[in-house]
Amino acid sequence: MSIQTEITRIQSARNTLRTKAVELKISAGTERLDELAADFDGILNQGSVSAQVKEGETYTIPKGYHDGTGTVSGIAGGGSYTLQSKSVTPTKKPQQITPDEGYYGLSDLTVQAIPEAYQDVTAVTAAEADVLATKVFVDSAGAVRTGTMANNGAVTKTLDASTPSYAIPQGFHSGSGTVSITPETKSATPTKEVQTVQPSAGKVLTTVTVQPIPAEYITTADADAAADNLLAGRTAYVAGEKITGTMPDNGAMDATLDGLSVTSKVIPAGYTSGGTVALGGEIEEALAAI
Structure with missing residues (x-):
């Protein structure tokens, strides 16, 4: 006979003992064999127990094993029953x-x-608005109430420039809803006019890349010219400001010095387009006569 066959036979016998022990109310039905043996060993052998009781009396049958030959009989008491x-x-x-x-x-x-x-139930603080709609509870007064809290489930909302906020509705949320945005990036180049960079419909700007100032808008911060450095009527930008020149335009300037009575020429302040200053024949003739 195999070991497994013996184990199966012993387990079957153990289960039979467990069932009987539960029936006799001496076991919970989960004990091992040695524990079951102790349970059965604890059953008292009452043998043959006999007793007589009068009307109105009771007899407590002792716990344990009875061999089936004992008797409990009554003694007539004239029909007087005390209840x-x-x-x-x-x-x-x-x-x-x-x-x-x-x-x-x-x-x-x-x-x-x-x-x-x-x-x-006086400690109950829940009110109808605290309990989901159609759910029943008992209030602090013991009265049956029905909840009124709205079940919003999963609420989803996408925000954009036209809807920058979302009012969360009162009630229960399942926790699986989301409030989100659709991000967008844009690029802009500076111009002489004001520009307003706006997101596309349904999106939210996350970044705006401003390109370098075009060459025609180069900075004039390091220019140091003043109005009197520019010809009258001419304009220029200096340090971001437009200035109009005040320098006179003297045009072409010529002069002849005779070396005797005219020995110098005053050059006026301003711009000249060029010219010549020369000695006249008088000084040559005077020198030749010496």
């Missing part, structure tokens, strides 16, 4: 109500109201 009236208070566990010793049975049984400790 007991009892009252019990509900508890969280089952109760078995029996008459006290000396009573034949119960004449009536009064079950008191559920104690306040078992029905105290």
